[in-house]
Amino acid sequence: MSVESELSGRGASAADSVRASATGMGVGTPSSAASVARASTTGRRRTRLLGTALVLTALAIGGTFLLDPYRNYQLALVAAYFCATAGLSLLIGLTGQLSLGHAALMAVGGYGYAITANALTDAGVDGVARFALAILAALGASGLVGLLLGLAAARLRGPYLAGVTLALVIALPAVTAVFSGALGGDQGLQIAYDDVPPALATIIAVEQWQAWVAIGAAAVVVTVLSGIRSGVLGLRMRAVRDDEVAARLNGVRAGRVKVFAFTVSAVAAGAGGAVLCFVTQSVSPGAYTLAFSLLLVVAVVIGGLGSMLGALLGSVVIVLLPWLIGTLTGAMDLPADLTQRLSGNLPVLVFGALLIVVTLLWPAGIRGALPARLSLRRRVSPAASSPPTPAPPTTAPEQPTQE
Amino acid sequence: MDRLLFLLATGIARGAIFALFALALVLIWRAARIVNFSQGAMAVVATYVAFAVTAFTGSYWAGLASALVAGAVLGYVVDRGVMRFAPHDSPLAGVIIAIGVVMVLQSALGIAFGQQYRPMAAPFDQSPILIGGVPVFSPYDVFVLVVAVVVMAALALLFTRTSLGLQLRASAFAPEVSRLLGVRVSRMLTIGWMLAAAVGALAALLLVPTELGLSPHSADMLFVYAFTVAVVGGLDSPVGALVGGLIVGVAISLVTGYLGATVAPIAVLVLLVAVLLVRPGGIFSAREARVA
Amino acid sequence: MTPLLEIDAITAGYGGSPVLHEVGLAIPQGAIVALLGANGAGKTTLLRTISGLVAPASGRVVLDGRDLSSVSVEDRSRSGLAQVPEGRSVVAELTVDENLRLGGLWRFDRRQLTAAVDEIYDLFEPLSRRRAASGHQLSGGERQMLALGRAIIARPRMLLLDEPSLGLAPRVVAQILGVLRRLRDDTGLTVLLAEQNVTSALAIADHGVVLSLGSVVADRPAAELLSDGALRHAYLGF
Numbered sequence: 001m002s003v004e005s006e007l008s009g010r011g012a013s014a015a016d017s018v019r020a021s022a023t024g025m026g027v028g029t030p031s032s033a034a035s036v037a038r039a040s041t042t043g044r045r046r047t048r049l050l051g052t053a054l055v056l057t058a059l060a061i062g063g064t065f066l067l068d069p070y071r072n073y074q075l076a077l078v079a080a081y082f083c084a085t086a087g088l089s090l091l092i093g094l095t096g097q098l099s100l101g102h103a104a105l106m107a108v109g110g111y112g113y114a115i116t117a118n119a120l121t122d123a124g125v126d127g128v129a130r131f132a133l134a135i136l137a138a139l140g141a142s143g144l145v146g147l148l149l150g151l152a153a154a155r156l157r158g159p160y161l162a163g164v165t166l167a168l169v170i171a172l173p174a175v176t177a178v179f180s181g182a183l184g185g186d187q188g189l190q191i192a193y194d195d196v197p198p199a200l201a202t203i204i205a206v207e208q209w210q211a212w213v214a215i216g217a218a219a220v221v222v223t224v225l226s227g228i229r230s231g232v233l234g235l236r237m238r239a240v241r242d243d244e245v246a247a248r249l250n251g252v253r254a255g256r257v258k259v260f261a262f263t264v265s266a267v268a269a270g271a272g273g274a275v276l277c278f279v280t281q282s283v284s285p286g287a288y289t290l291a292f293s294l295l296l297v298v299a300v301v302i303g304g305l306g307s308m309l310g311a312l313l314g315s316v317v318i319v320l321l322p323w324l325i326g327t328l329t330g331a332m333d334l335p336a337d338l339t340q341r342l343s344g345n346l347p348v349l350v351f352g353a354l355l356i357v358v359t360l361l362w363p364a365g366i367r368g369a370l371p372a373r374l375s376l377r378r379r380v381s382p383a384a385s386s387p388p389t390p391a392p393p394t395t396a397p398e399q400p401t402q403e
Numbered sequence: 404m405d406r407l408l409f410l411l412a413t414g415i416a417r418g419a420i421f422a423l424f425a426l427a428l429v430l431i432w433r434a435a436r437i438v439n440f441s442q443g444a445m446a447v448v449a450t451y452v453a454f455a456v457t458a459f460t461g462s463y464w465a466g467l468a469s470a471l472v473a474g475a476v477l478g479y480v481v482d483r484g485v486m487r488f489a490p491h492d493s494p495l496a497g498v499i500i501a502i503g504v505v506m507v508l509q510s511a512l513g514i515a516f517g518q519q520y521r522p523m524a525a526p527f528d529q530s531p532i533l534i535g536g537v538p539v540f541s542p543y544d545v546f547v548l549v550v551a552v553v554v555m556a557a558l559a560l561l562f563t564r565t566s567l568g569l570q571l572r573a574s575a576f577a578p579e580v581s582r583l584l585g586v587r588v589s590r591m592l593t594i595g596w597m598l599a600a601a602v603g604a605l606a607a608l609l610l611v612p613t614e615l616g617l618s619p620h621s622a623d624m625l626f627v628y629a630f631t632v633a634v635v636g637g638l639d640s641p642v643g644a645l646v647g648g649l650i651v652g653v654a655i656s657l658v659t660g661y662l663g664a665t666v667a668p669i670a671v672l673v674l675l676v677a678v679l680l681v682r683p684g685g686i687f688s689a690r691e692a693r694v695a
Numbered sequence: 696m697t698p699l700l701e702i703d704a705i706t707a708g709y710g711g712s713p714v715l716h717e718v719g720l721a722i723p724q725g726a727i728v729a730l731l732g733a734n735g736a737g738k739t740t741l742l743r744t745i746s747g748l749v750a751p752a753s754g755r756v757v758l759d760g761r762d763l764s765s766v767s768v769e770d771r772s773r774s775g776l777a778q779v780p781e782g783r784s785v786v787a788e789l790t791v792d793e794n795l796r797l798g799g800l801w802r803f804d805r806r807q808l809t810a811a812v813d814e815i816y817d818l819f820e821p822l823s824r825r826r827a828a829s830g831h832q833l834s835g836g837e838r839q840m841l842a843l844g845r846a847i848i849a850r851p852r853m854l855l856l857d858e859p860s861l862g863l864a865p866r867v868v869a870q871i872l873g874v875l876r877r878l879r880d881d882t883g884l885t886v887l888l889a890e891q892n893v894t895s896a897l898a899i900a901d902h903g904v905v906l907s908l909g910s911v912v913a914d915r916p917a918a919e920l921l922s923d924g925a926l927r928h929a930y931l932g933f
Contacts, residue, residue, distance in 0.1 A: 098495045100502070152676050159438035160679060162498050163630045166440075167675050170627050171668040178665055290623065294502055301499055337517075345513035352506025359499050360488050566800050569789070573797050577786045583746060584845065585772035585801040 042231075049226055057219040061212055069207040073279070074323070076207070078315045079214035080275040083221045085299045085311040087268025090225050092297075093306020094234055095261045096241035097153055101165030102269045103293030104172050105142050105149075109270025110283035112141030114189040115182065117277075121192045131194065131278070135217070138274035139267050146266020150259040169293045173285040188284020191277065210279045217275045221268050226308055228264060237261050291348065298351045302358045304367030313366045322347035405537045410660040411653060412531075416544035418652020419551035420610045424629035425636065425644040426555065427603035432638045433575045434595035437489070437497040438630070441481060441504035442603045443622030448508050449473040449604030451516065454523060454617055463526040467608060474604025475597040482596035512619035520616030529613070547609050554602065555645060562641075571595060624668070628655065631675045697760055699724040699885050700745070700776075700853050705754035707744045708909075713752060714740040715909045722853075722887060722902075727879055729900035729917065730889040732930065736906040738889040739781055742855045745887070746778040747771045758853065773801055777851035781858050785838045785845075787830035791822055794830060798845035815844040818874060836867035843871060847878065853885045860892045868892070872899045897921055905930050 060079075064072050088102045099105075116137035120130045149168070153161045176183040183189065195201070196209040204212075228234055239247035240254045248254050277283045295318050303314030329342045358365055424442070431439045439445075452473035457466030481504055489496045527546050531538035540548075562568035573581045574591035582588050606629075607622045614621065632651045636643025651674070658670040698721035708714040714737045722728050730738050743749040745756050747768040756763045763771055772778075786794055795812045803811055816823035819840040825833065833841065839859055846854060856875075860868040876899045878884045890896035897903055903920040905913040907930050913920065920926065 092495065096493070096495060098498055152680055156679060159440075159494070159498055160634065162440070163438065163627075163634065164672075164675055164679065167627045167631070167668070167672045170623060171672045174665050174668040178669065294506060297499065297502060298506075341514050341517050344518070345510035348506050348510035349514070352503045352508075352510060355503030355506065356485055356500050359496055359503065360485065360490075363490065363496075566796070566805075569793055569797055570800060573786055573789060573793075576788045577784065579748065580780065580784045580786060581797070582768040583748075583772055583778050583780065583784075584798050585769050585849065586797065587769050 045230060046227065049223065049230070053219055053223040053226075057215060060215045060219075064204075064208045064211045064215075067208075067211075069205050072205075072207040072211040074319055076211040076214040076279045077276070078312075078319050079211065079218040080272045080279060081296070081299065081315040081318065082218045082312050083272030083275060084269040084296055085272075085303070085315050086218075086222045086225050086308055087265035087272075088296055089300045089303070089306055089308065089311040089314075090229055090237075090268075091261055091265035092300060094229065094237035094241060095258055097258060097262060098162045098297075099153075099165040099262075099265070100162050100290075100293055100297060101149075101168040102265075102296050103288040103290070104165075104169040105146060105266045105269035106273030106276065107172055107283065107285070107288035108145045108266075109138040109142040109273030110277040110288070111183060111189065111273075112138035112270065113274035113277045114191050114283045117191045118189065126192070127197075131213075135271070135274050138270050138277075142270020142273065143263055143267045146263045146270070147259065149266065150262030153262050154255045154258040166290070169288070169290050172288055176285045184284070186285060188282055188286070190282045193281055194278065214275045214279060217271055221271050222308055222312075225264070225268060229306075229308070233257070233260070295351065298355050302354050302365050304365030305363075307365070307367040310365050310367035317366075318351070321350065325350065406660065409531065409538050410656045412539045412544065413660075414653035414656030415649060416540060416547050416652070417610075417613070417656060418649040419548050420606050420648075421625070421628050421632045421652050422645045422648020423551050423554060423609070424603055424606035424625055425632035425648055426558070426641055427599040427606065428629055428633045429636075429638055429641055429644045430595055430599035430602070432633070434571070434592050434599075435482075435486070435497075436494075437486065437501070438633075438638070439599070440498055440501035440626070441508065442600070442629075443607070443626035444505040444508040444619075445477045445481060445600050446474065446603040446607035446625075447617075447619060447622045448477060448512060449600075450523075450607045450611055450617055450621065451512060453604075453608050454521065457523075463524070467605075470604045470608045471601045474601035477604075478597040478600025479593060481600070482593050486596070487592075509619040516619070518618060518620075520618045522616040523612045525612035543612070550605070550609065554605065555641075558598075558602070558641070567594070627668070628671060631671050631678075634675060635678050698722055699726075699759055700887070701755075701757040702741075702745065703755040703757060705741070705744055705751045705756070707740060707749050707751035707754070709740075709749070713909065715744065715751075717754070718906070718909070718911055720904060720911070720914070722885060724852075724885055725879060725883045726902055727875065727886040727888060727900045729893075729896040729903045730887055730906065731891075731893055731896065731903055731920075732906035734891070735908075737909040738906055739857055740909075741906065742778060742780075742857050742887070742889055745855055746776060772849075772851075775850075775852035776855070777846040777849070777853070778855040779842045779846045779857060779859065781861070785830040785833065785841050790827050790829050791833070791841055792826045794841055794845050795848055798848040802849040811848050815848055819844050836863055836870075839863060839867070839871060843874070847884070850882070851884070853887070856886065856888045858889060858891065860890060860895060865895075868895055872896075875899060893927075 060075075064075065067075060084102055084106050088099060091097050091099060113134045117130055117134040120126070120133060125133070149165070152164060156164065173186070176188070177185050194210075196204060196206050200209065236247070236252050236257045239250065239252055240257050244254050247257075273283070273288075276287075280287075299314030299318045300311055301314075302317060303310030303312070325347050326343055329339055329346065334342070362368065424446070427442055428439060431437055431442070449470045453466035453470035456469040457463055460466070485500055485504065486497065489500050525543045527542040529541045529543045531541045531544075533539075560568075562572060570581070570586045571591050571594065573584075574586055574588040575595070578588045581591075607625060610625055611617050611621055628651055629648075632647040633644060634647075635650060636645070636647030651671070654670065654674060655667050659667050662670075700720075700722040702718060702720040705715055705718045706713050718737070718741060720728075730741065732738055740749060744751050747763065747766065758771070758774060758776055761774070763774075763776075766774070786797070789797065792812065795815055796808055799808050799811050816826075821837060822840055822844060825837060830838070830841070843856070843859065854875075859871055863871075872895060875884075875886055875888070879886060888896055888900065897917045897920060900917045903913070903915060903917045904911060905920070905926070912930060913923075913926055915923075
């Protein structure tokens with residue numbers, strides 16, 4: 001419990017510790033003038049991050065007016081996936097921990113949301129209070145599971161963590177079956193429908209409202225993750241990934257950094273699951289299969305590991321490509337059974353091939369192919385290093401007291 | 404008591420299959436330092452080949468032989484076609500590429516054959532024989548155990564008694580030194596992949612008749628079980644794979660028998676996490692940490 | 696007479712920065728050449744370039760008139776170019792016997808191989824008592840003997856040795872260098888010996904080559920090198 005409270009405390013004050021340890025980042029000169037300059041750079045960076053977040057969110061919300069209800073539903077899905085892929089991208093890209101089980105963490109968030117929302121509905125609570133409390137419960141539940149997994153993960157690397165998280169997502173249907181009383185077994189849980197608030201009811205349809213909520217949630221999650229990523233915690237994560245021993249010698253508590261990263265990433269995934277539950281009014285093990293979990297990895301890899309913009313692009317691809325392929329095969333006038341076999345499998349085939357090709361030939365993903373100017377991250381944090389050329393270990397943080 | 408004996412016997416027979424599959428994981432890990440996450444999908448493809456050959460020829464044994472050949476061919480293709488090009492600077496690249504291979508193979512199977520289960524007949528009766536009134540092994544269980552013992556003994560002989568085995572071991576332990584001594588390390592690595600993939604295919608072929616049937620996802624669970632076996636036994640240790648296989652097989656059989664089949668995946672997850680936390684190097688490994 | 700091994704203007708290194716600059720050498724058949732120089736002078740890189748582990752940016756390695764540029768490490772070994780890498784590269788997981796057999800697998804059939812292994816045991820008496828010991832149970836001296844025995848079991852024409860004396864007792868060093876000399880005298884083995892231990896290397900060498908910062912600064916008969924006080928002082932530290 002002490003670890004948890006300390007971690008959450010640290011998470012809340014991430015911005016402060018960025019400022020406090022700006023002098024210790026090892027890239028500036030030791031002179032105090034330089035450290036003042038650095039601190040103000042950090043401040044500017046945060047302002048710019050918030051500004052970017054607000055502008056992009058406003059653009060996305062404005063964009064919903066241009067879309068029909070089905071497109072808005074797809075947009076809401078993209079936003080929900082974006083929460084999870086942004087967290088996963090942070091985890092894989094910055095700490096080098098590969099989770100194949102983020103769908104299970106999304107499911108934890110979804111179940112946390114559904115159980116709380118249903119309990120509140122029974123107690124007569126609804127509207128914003130129900131939504132807020134259920135989201136908090138989802139974040140808490142996924143954070144707790146993420147912390148437990150993270151404690152195990154901190155001792156593992158590479159294929160071992162991948163194997164454990166794989167076992168987790170495969171065990172999910174078994175968990176829901178064993179606790180079918182609370183989790184509803186294969187059927188999962190249904191929740192009450194959240195309608196558009198009365199003030200907006202005359203202006204927008206329910207799909208658009210759901211897209212707004214999803215965009216808002218994704219904006220909060222991704223802004224927090226971006227802050228972590230470009231701050232001192234992100235630096236520590238990279239240091240641990242590149243050379244754990246060197247990072248330890250520089251006073252970074254590698255174990256804690258990894259646990260923290262895994263927990264944050266799990267909370268982000270849980271937020272995505274909660275949003276998905278809000279949008280679809282249901283949560284069930286069938287929605288969080290191994291295949292879906294691998295799809296999240298695909299999104300993160302083809303978008304570009306460690307990049308928030310990449311996670312967004314990857315989320316768009318995993319929502320739109322199956323739809324596109326389905327539309328195409330539907331238009332091709334194929335035999336019915338072939339169409340049916342293609343519909344589930346052809347996108348997976350394409351994604352698998354993309355995963356291989358991108359990893360072999362194009363490790364920076366889509367994000368790496370974009371001009372740096374276009375990149376969300378570049379605008380947010382000009383100081384951060386790009387994923388294909390990892391920060392050299394010499395930039396490891398040097399402040400043991402910060403831990 | 405009868406039930407316990409029956410469950411133990413079933414667990415040993417299943418464990419032998421898990422051990423074979425885990426052995427295949429260990430072979431590739433030792434040779435290439437890659438946990439082959441695509442091994443389940445590769446084995447299922449080979450099992451589909453066996454299914455087709457058996458359906459065509461009417462002979463289980465022709466199917467078995469073709470599964471071994473198909474497994475070896477797949478091992479060659481996956482190694483020379485993709486894995487060999489995996490960037491070495493990140494331990495994740497190999498896993499991610501293997502995941503890509505899983506997606507490609509499983510979806511290709513789904514497109515070709517659909518997702519439905521196709522029952523596969525076992526070459527021997529699957530109902531348990533009564534020994535002293537107690538149901539123990541079925542003839543098929545006995546067959547599985549014999550095959551597993553023969554394959555493991557053959558692999559042990561290959562690795563310890565032949566010059567090919569010496570070159571395989573040397574290439575795995577010290578690739579650079581081996582090359583300086585004229586050993587064709589790259590060829591040894593490919594042979595390792597082919598051997599491992601053939602053994603994995605055999606394990607899947609043995610398992611499928613005891614399950615619902617053949618589908619593109621038939622080996623998903625087998626992979627998780629075998630991964631657990633390899634972790635329990637230590638990824639570097641073939642003997643560990645054998646003992647780990649029996650432990651996991653018996654544990655799953657007991658959990659399934661007394662608590663129900665739905666609990667088994669949870670039990671495996673718990674076992675996996677517990678072993679990794681308590682003995683990160685595996686029960687039979689001298690190594691301290693699992694550094695990929 | 697053409698030299699057995701010819702190194703022609705090799706420039707090589709790791710990543711972008713070269714460690715060797717236009718290094719040239721010619722080693723006649725049957726010679727023992729000492730490759731001298733401080734830590735970081737490029738001795739190991741030169742040996743690894745000759746054996747093919749490092750691809751040169753430019754220049755050629757020629758063995759007995761044959762350009763090795765497109766020949767793999769394995770085939771260089773099989774054409775008679777043996778290397779004992781730095782740090783007694785015994786395969787720790789294999790036994791002494793297996794390590795030795797590994798060295799001769801490509802060359803001999805089973806029966807010949809047993810005979811060849813026995814010859815090595817005759818040459819390095821202490822090893823014959825440890826046939827079944829695994830590599831990590833051996834002492835430093837035993838390891839060096841094993842690494843050397845394994846390299847010469849397939850009867851190479853050219854042997855590259857990287858710091859064989861490192862960390863060994865003087866008596867063991869003398870024994871190993873004695874074996875080298877005997878092999879040269881008896882079988883005509885040609886040796887390129889990278890060493891920091893200048894005195895013991897020059898004691899058995901016919902010729903000495905001094906590398907400094909990746910370039911050859913001296914290439915002379917061993918006796919001449921030993922008598923040139925200024926050169927010794929500048930590059931060899933005594």
